[in-house]
Amino acid sequence: MHRDRCLALDADDPLRAFRSEFVLPEGIIYLVGNSLGALPRGTAERVRRTVEDEWGRQLVGAWNHAGWYEQPLTLGDRLAPLIGAGPGQVVVGNTTSIVIYQAVAAALRLRPERRVIVSDVRNFPTDHYMVEGLAGLHGGYEVRDLAAGRFDDAAVVLLSEVDYRTGARHDVPAVTAEVQAAGALMVWDVCHSVGAMEVDVSAADFAVGCTYKYLCGGPGAPAFLYVNPRHHASAENVLPGWHGHAAPFAFEAGYRPAADIRRFVVSTPHVLSMAGLDAALDLWDRVPLDLVRAKSMALTSLFIELVGDALELASPREAAARGSQVSYRHPEGYRIMRALIDRGVHGDFRAPDLLRFGFAPLYIGYADVHDAAATLLEVLEKELWRDEKYSQRLAVT
Template identity: 55%
Template sequence: MTMDFAATKALFHVPQGMIYLDGNSLGPLPKATAARVARTVTDEWGEMVITGWNRASWMAQPSDFGDRIGRLIGAEKGHVVVGDTLSIKVYQALASAIDLVPDRKVILTDSGNFPSDIYMAEGLIRSLGRGLELRVVAPEEVADHINDDLAVLMLTEVDYRTGRKHDMKALTAQAHAAGAIAMWDLAHSAGALPVDLAGCGADFAVGCTYKYLNAGPGAPAFIFVAPRHADRVKPALSGWLGHAAPFAFDLDYRPGAGIERMRVGTPPVLQLAALDAALDIWDQVDMDALRAQSILLTEQFIAGIEATCPDLSLASPRDPAMRGSQVSFAFDNGYAAMQACIARGLIGDFRAPDIMRFGFTPLFIDESDVAQAVAIIGQVMDQRLWDDPAFQTRARVT
């Protein structure tokens, strides 16, 4: 399927004069979002008040939107639900995965995993007090540490710093052969590249909607549970909306059917309205076409930077099949250099200790944007603009 990326670019608001290469951290605003959220505020919350839970189908949205996200990540219908934060969903998935292999003690992850995932695992291990061990290895060494003592393989498919991409299918198969459970974080995959959870045999997956999926800051996360586990996992966070009959108000918890048991708290209706508007765009996206265009743009970017900025060192895999939809360059003064770029209208971000990170979303980024980005970075580096003291002070968010 071919896609008209000029048409999709017109669906997003990017401030005039800005080149936005940070959609891997926070996606820009779809133009339809403001009206969609306003309608929810005025016509639904305003006029329906509490009856909106039924009349506007607020209560059904976590599952309905889960299916729409499920199409983008290769999940079976009825096995993705939206709600809560990504850290909460990591905790839920990991706790459920551990319970499926009660005689195993090792959780394996890598040093490129997002720190919050590791923190949640550490906290869960402390609270359970069952002698579990979190084993953290280098990304390229993961396969060597999958063995018969492994309980759960917990990985983020695309490394948030370098963009390095794990082979989900191969590692999942290796984990299963060792009798372990495979859990994947898709924070930098969903909306960035084709994902095939069903085809890969993944047991659990989680992800967020505020990056590539454009649902806005603080947008809710999602969780996937494979059909073979859906009716037997035991939610560690047994919230009332994961109950089989939440409005029976039983004092004892009975898990809901399938993926419904992974719901925890009340749906964030206003944020879901923003997600709805974004998914109206994503419903039309062919992920294979998107991936092909992403590779074209990232290859153009790498070639341009390496031809003009010898002081920057590629930190992402050179093979496009081995990286997500982002490109990272290492530079000792990376934070200041990125601030100099931002001051000139090129938005990327910085990840400690020395990574300048750039995200590529073909829905609103094209070849002319990439050429301008290369020119701005070249100017910053050639003229040592990063040496300006104004760019040295680090803000709270980098």
């Protein structure tokens, strides 16, 4: 596709105005938004306000007056529409690993008669590690890989909607229905889908995700936990900190969980990190997710088309079956990515051979995709073709 055509697509892009709401360094094409999203223009002022006006002037009074205490719930309510959830169903805070622990542990206690946890060994490692840790802590649990394809004796199934390496996407409604029909509870990790498409975890039992990738909440922005309302009264928070207590400021000797989603709050929220997420949600309040998904599919399809057969595609070729990233495999992947970054195209490399390119529809355009693909092809031709060793490898693949 000619670059002029890409510029025309950018000019017609209904999401185009969002690009100006991000700080994007000059001279680079940033295709790592699937790892750390770019900085929204409103964030610096929002964080400054929290530091100087709220903390600095209101001091401890800001826990009430600036709404800090309620943030795990108020930000949860604002985030809920991005995952198909309603108000009072999502809490924000801690890290993805920790909310995975809360979700899976709660699920195990809701299915005490079953002793199998189904996980995906190809999932992002922390998901699998936390499951292994929980299984080890309890004892007597089998951690079974998804590949075994058996749920009928499972207590819980933990899967990522979009695979962090290949971008392959699960069919959330179908898998959820299958898992639940087998009597197991479904926990979705939507780290790699939220903010890139219309996510809907409303049928799931639990869902978790981070807010620093497509959502652009900032480095280490708080994670979130969705709990289906049917479990609010019965699911246990195995990290029963005081903020999940029914009456936290009564300082009672014994733990009594709040009756609603608040029982999954653990303790004092990381307020400065919350401010970053708050600023990002000011953007997301206005984003039409259907347009995001449509543009995401168009951008990734265009990249795949332009790169063609020059590299081995590791992502699904069908747009509906992928998230907003495109991955390739190449034995010289590390060297290729270094050369790309030297030329201002930023993707990332995962050992041993994976090149990943993330396309955040709010700030990446069609011309960016064109230029990134052209640069990739140039790197492959100029950097590697002349290399005898590479030529030989290329010849055999």
